[in-house]
Amino acid sequence: MKNAKQPHGPLEPQDVEELLPWYVTGRVTREEARGVEAALKTMPDLAAKLAAVQRERDAVARGSEAVEPPPPENLQRLLRQVEKTRQARVPKMEAAASGADWLNAVFGRRIVWQAAFAAACVVIAVMGIRLYDPATPAGFGTAASINGAETGADLVVTFQPTATTADISALLVTLDAVIVDGPKPGSAYVLRLPSADPADVAAAMERLLERRNLVQSVLRGS
Amino acid sequence: MNPRRVGCDGLSGMDMLSARGTDANASDGQLLARIATGDHEAVTALYQRLERPLFAFLVKILRDREAAADVLNDTMLDVWRQAGRFEGKSSVATWIYAIAHHKAVSWLRRRREVELNDETQAEIADDAPLADSRLAAADVAQTIARLMDKLSVDHRVVLQLAYFQEFNVSQIAEILDCPENTVKTRMFYARQRLRTLLQAEGIAGADA
Structure with missing residues (x-):
């Protein structure tokens, strides 16, 4: 029987491009990853698009890693706030x-x-x-x-x-x-x-x- | 295992029963279970685990270190208050990032930044002087990182959550409280805008 959604069939080019930002971080399902890899063999311009996504990802990650951590006194400030703050209670019985x-x-x-x-x-x-x-x-x-x-x-x-x-x-x-x-x-x-x-x-x-x-x-x- | 990827466990009954252990080995869910019992050491452990990625996320969204530090603490204070109410329907990490995102957007709204729509932001970006930036265009990665600041808040958020925090589509949808298709659409337009900015910088072939 023909499945309308064809989950195991080839992905549409637009679907493949949408997946690329998550494909480069390994945050796609195994099936989606297989779909992207199959498309890379049949879509000649996809490799260049994947390389562009990889560059973006590297740049964003590098920029975020370069952010210095918050000052150490921030934690002390938080703990002082915690001391003074009541927790929402959940009845146990x-x-x-x-x-x-x-x-x-x-x-x-x-x-x-x-x-x-x-x-x-x-x-x-x-x-x-x-x-x-x-x-x-x-x-x-x-x-x-x-x-x-x-x-x-x-x-x-x-x-x-x-x-x-x-x-x-x-x-x-x-x-x-x-x-x-x-x-x-x-x-x-x-x-x-x-x-x-x-x-x-x-x-x-x-x-x-x-x-x-x-x-x-x-x-x-x- | 990628160190940037924060824990993604829910809070199970087993976590509640066996929440003790070394802080380094404890899962996010175990730490949250301890926080729910009023354990200050668990607050410290979870803060230390999240401070770098969560602070970087907030700095990139707010573009203000002092505000990011305040929002980080506000977020952790909410975690302290609400830990007992966490139901484990999402992962601990997405729950915390959702709180942080909500607080960051509120902060920006107070500063009236989010009242600027994408078109307005684009005009500002296009009006920015390019002479110096063209000199640095050889380093594409550095340029992309700089141009990220010219994107709208929604676009910066989705790029950060996908590329740095490495959340998948459904997790980002949970954090932003929107449909998964909206996440994909925002990503599409964020990348398109970034591509346009790169071309304006004279970087050809930024995308095929």
Whole structure:
């Protein structure tokens, strides 16, 4: 069957000439290269055109290679700019991201407002459970009560300004921790851990401090 | 391997998992994955890898070293900001050159250079004194390099990207955000214009 495009047939002279600038740098497909080489045998003036393209290419390359590099202080300037520039964050957990998107839409990307809202939600949820659970004694409760852990441990944590709600949510999930208070002066938050065992608390603190991109400081709560 | 040819790898999941290694051996994609995690050393490594070819490209387009240095840094700062959003749909190199090209054109637009169309540029080129240049015409390569500066921005860009950065047609189309046929057409007219300028310099047989 005859192929309308004839991909394996000879190239048109115009197509061959269009390919020459990329043929001289080896940036054509194998099939295109074969087409150019076949045309060189049948088109008498093509060799001269190829030589002209090669001259242009050499001249452009030589001219560009002669450009002195930027001054060394340019890199230092860039690194100072990088220091001061926040990266666009991409949520890593789909579930956390959907909640974060909603928070972002309502409160913007200011972590203080988002975390304050999250903490308020936790308190409201806990009080709601207390009110409607007849087995629970009345009075102010903590998030740890949700899991039945009456004696969790508190940590006072400050997050990096660049940390997003999604990042923090994911971190809290890994620790099975919740925010129970904050923001306090210095944008600190109180995290409630499920266990007050000193070894568990120390391990949780270590894991928080490993995430320096998210966590600024961690202190034991009172 | 041609040292001018920048890395052309995308960013794979494997890059994200095994992004550590010596900077010299790391692919562009691996360095970008590290930049996405806030790694300043990876910024330095990618900058050092790209500074010469990318800076030369910008100098040739902008014809201003100071502006080229500024645009180079602006480009790398965008790479830092957006590294986490790179989806690997194109190569890292074409992505970075696309950012650089966009910023260079914006800079030129601010300077109102790109408001000059090809015809106007041609008039300026034709009005330029030729006495000294004719003396140097014996060195065809040197003359071509000099005449490159008289081409329009679009023509300089396509010649640089093809001849020095050695991108193929589809990569240049990605960088310039235009169809591949437009790249070929620009190349055709860029070469035609260069040929005309060479003939005006008295260099016969610049092309067959």
